[in-house]
Amino acid sequence: MGGLTYMSDHTMVITIPFSMFSDETEDVKVLETFNCVFKDAYKVFLKGQPKALGTAQIFIGLLSISFGLLLYQYDIGSLLSTLPSMLFIVSGTLSYSAGSAPNMLVMKTSFVMNILSFFWSIAALVLTIINVPCTRQSDSNCETIRNMIRGIQIMNAALLVLEVVIDVVLLHWESKAVFRPHFNVLPVIYLKQDVAERSTAHPSSSSK
Template sequence: MRYTFKPDDCMVISIPLGSIRNMREGQLMPEKFTCVFKDSYKVFLRGRPKELGAAQLSIGAFVICIGSLVAFEDHPSHLIYTLPCALFIASGILTFAAGRSPIMPVVKLSFIFNIISLFWSIAAIALCLLVDIGPKQYGDDISKLHSMFVGLRVVICVLCGFELILALILIYWESKAICRPHFNTLPLITIKQDV
C-alpha cells in the first residue's frame, strides 16, 4: 500500500522524552519542545522584495519621463515603447506590497506582473532600437539634437536592461515562495528518548 501523505522538511518537530527508568507519574512528555517551520515566504524575503520593488518603480518612472521628453521633442512614435513601461511601476508596487505583507495572492500577482515585465523589457529594448530618430523641424543644430536623442534612447535601453535583471531576480525569489509542494505533506516528528 502506498502512503498518500509523506513527511517533508517544511516542519520538523523534535520532542525529547524523559528516561523511562527515571520517570515519575506524568513526566514522560516535556512541557516545552522545539518546532522548526521552514516558511517559503521567509525564503522570498531573503531576496529583498521591498528594495527591488522600489527600484522597479523608480526605473518605470524614469523611463516614462525620459521617453515622454524624447516623444514631445522629436516624434510621438517614441511613446510606443515608453508608455507601456507603466507596467514596471505596477509590478514595483506589487512587489513592494508582497514584501510588506505575507498575503499569498499579492505574491502571486507580483509574480505574474514580473513575468510580464520581463517580456516587456525585452520588447521595449527591441522597439527602442528599431524606432527611427529623425529630427525634421530643426535648423542648424540637427547633429547636436540627433546625438542627444540617441543618448536618451541609450539611457532608456539601459534602464530597460536593469528592469530585465530585476525581473529575473524577483521571478527567481518569488518562484521559491509560490512554486512549492504543499499538498499531501505532513510534519516530520522526531521523538528522542533519554537512556
C-alpha cells in the first residue's frame, strides 16, 4: 500500500512538559520515545474488501450490457435498462482504485459513483420487472421468445440485486473514511524541556 494515510496540522497541539535535572550526583533523564496510537480510517475502509467488490461491480456491468445486446434484436427497450450499466464498470474501477492506494479524491469520487450506481440499480430493476417482452403479435414464436427474454431478464435482475448489495456495503465502509479532508489528521505534539539545576549545599568548615 503506497502513500501516507495521515497528515499533521495545527488543529490540535499537545504540549508535554518534562524536566531534566542536572547535577553532579544525578544522571540526565531524557524522554527517549513517544508513542502515538491512532485508528487508521483507511485501514478501516479496507476491511470492506473494496478491490474484490470493485471487481464484482465490473463483471456485473459487463454481463448486464451483454444481456442488453442479446435482447436488442427482440426488445429494443431492454437497452434502456442495460446500457447505463456502464456506470457499474466505472464505479467498480474507482472502488478497486480506492482500495489499491490511499487517495482521498479517488475515495470521494468512488463514494459519489456508488451512490449513483445504487439508485440506478434500483431503477433498472424496476424497468426490468415491468418490461413486457415480445410485443410483436405477428411473431408465431412469440411465446418461445417471451420465455427466453424473461429468463435473461431474471438473470439480469439477479445481477442488479447483487449490485445493490455491493453498493450498500461499499457505501458503508467508504462513509467511515470519506467525510474528512484527509484519512487521518494527527495532532502536533511538542515536548517542552524544563531544565532545572540543583545546587548541592556544602557545609562551611571553621578553623580553630
